[in-house]
Amino acid sequence: MNRTLAIRQVAGSLTRFKARAVLGGIGIVVSVLATVFVLSVGGTVRATFDRFVARLYPSDVIVVNSGPGMWGGGGSGGQPMRLRDVDAVMAAVPQIVARDVSATAGRRDVKVGDRNTRVFVAGSGAQAPQVRRRSAGTGAYLDDADVSARSRVALLGPSTARVLFGEMSPVGSTIFLDNLPFRVKGVLQAVGVSPHGDDEDNVIIVPYTVVMDSLLKVDYVSQVAYKIADASQMDAIGERIAAVMRAQHGITDGRPDDFAVIMPRDIQQRMARSFGTLKLFVVLICGAAFLVSALVVLAVMQVSVRQRTPELGLRKAVGADASEVRAQILWEALVIACVGCVIGAILAWVGVYAVGPMLAKKFGLAGLGISLLAVAFGVISALATGLIGAWLPARRAGQLDPVEALRMR
């Protein structure tokens, strides 16, 4: 087969029947667009979630929740986690190098002069920067004295600081939390928006002892994060912490725990499972789109072969064998698929860059862009779709009896 002429012939056939080529390619355009867009954005969502989880649950931190549920709470009849439990764990497990006690007060009214807003208020301790890797950007973080003296001091998230103080530095000023005065010690480092769309810079941190005594009036905490020196001992230390907690709460064999020890690996596995399920659905939906595209290609090429039967008969008469006639149909489908791929990928690219800033602002998706892997997946699927869709019509074309074919008008 003469390649130069063959390429011209395929191009000629497609331009002669433009409407058919466009119809055949539309499904592929949509499938590639959807696949490349969803996989590209999905990859960024995954990476953003991974970073978010890594910040909440660093790989050298074991989190203990008050209550048996993985996410805290749940169950009744058990005891909540008290500070004496935390002290017992610290005393019994020397591998713990730092701990961060959290007592969350939820959303509270905060006021400065005539400005007021509702902000998520959390109690924390002096070692939080070591454990949570978030310290004061300006001013100072809480210290042990603030915690033990139950000082009414606060750190503001950058967004909260902006709302209450504008461009002025809030350090040293007084804010009113539930009408109680707090001195601002510092402004937290900015971390941005969580993948759930929450502004994590809109927060106020006060000593956990203040949350317990003044805001909640309780004698327990919601969560403690223990940072350990050697991550390879994670499992043994986790077991040890659980044992101390059981002893503290008088839980003997067979009775369920009234607390939850969360290992970073548990969270990662949970995330991986969730994303795995999501990915399966995405792949199934994209697969369904490509299946429909293949059927469209099949229908279009079937009509094409039927309408061009005399032409295909003529090709056989002038020397084409079955494989060359088959190849003509397959190449036409492949060219349609290729063009569909390019258009679909370009549309996906435009789409990602058009909605990118919106997604970045709303969900903190950083580094949103087209994933080459997604493009490769889209291209391979589209080419396979074209070939599979055109296979039957091509086979039929190859098997045409030239005498019968030439007789058809």
Added chain:
Amino acid sequence: MIELQDVSKIYHKPGEPPVKALDRVSLRIVAGEFVAIVGPSGSGKSTLMNVMGLLDRPTSGEYRLEGKATSSLGGRELAGLRNRVIGFVFQSYHLLPRTTAAENVQLPLLYSKRTDFAQRSEAALAAVGLSDRRSHYASELSGGQQQRVAIARAIVNEPRVLLADEPTGNLDSAAARGIIDLFKAQNLRGTTVVLITHDEALAREARRVVRIHAGTIESDSSPSTLQRSA
């Protein structure tokens, strides 16, 4: 060149009695002949052309093309012979629509190993006197011109046999005259020409006339036949 020995062709259609389109036809055409095969419609002359052109296989009997038995050849080899040895001209031209005259003429070269397609199609169009129409679409040409393009397509690969099935059937007498002259010119250059027609006047242009009726050869005006039809 062309040698048919007791060739029969029977068509079987489901639910219908078998049709004997060719009944033990024996015919020999030597290189360089200009033969007209004449018969009424339904006489089997088109079937004969399809068999000679390797578009159809005989049900029985033997067909030798250039001394080579064709019954054992596979699809690929038959396609190769159709490409190199045979040129077809059809009553209804069979030009590709929305395709230029030159591109139509180049069609057989697509399935050959030749690379000089531009020069070849140019030469073939010049031979049929249509060099100035090379960029015209088929729909922009008259019937006579379309058939000339079809002849240029048939000769572009320099075949040794030209098979024409009612090539003037759709043309007026002036255009038909021009087409016949082209076949004669090709024959003078040594190409074997087989003309299938029901038109007696046209048949008289050939040096040899084979008459076919009900699938058998009725008469053959030339001594080169080995007529033994039943």
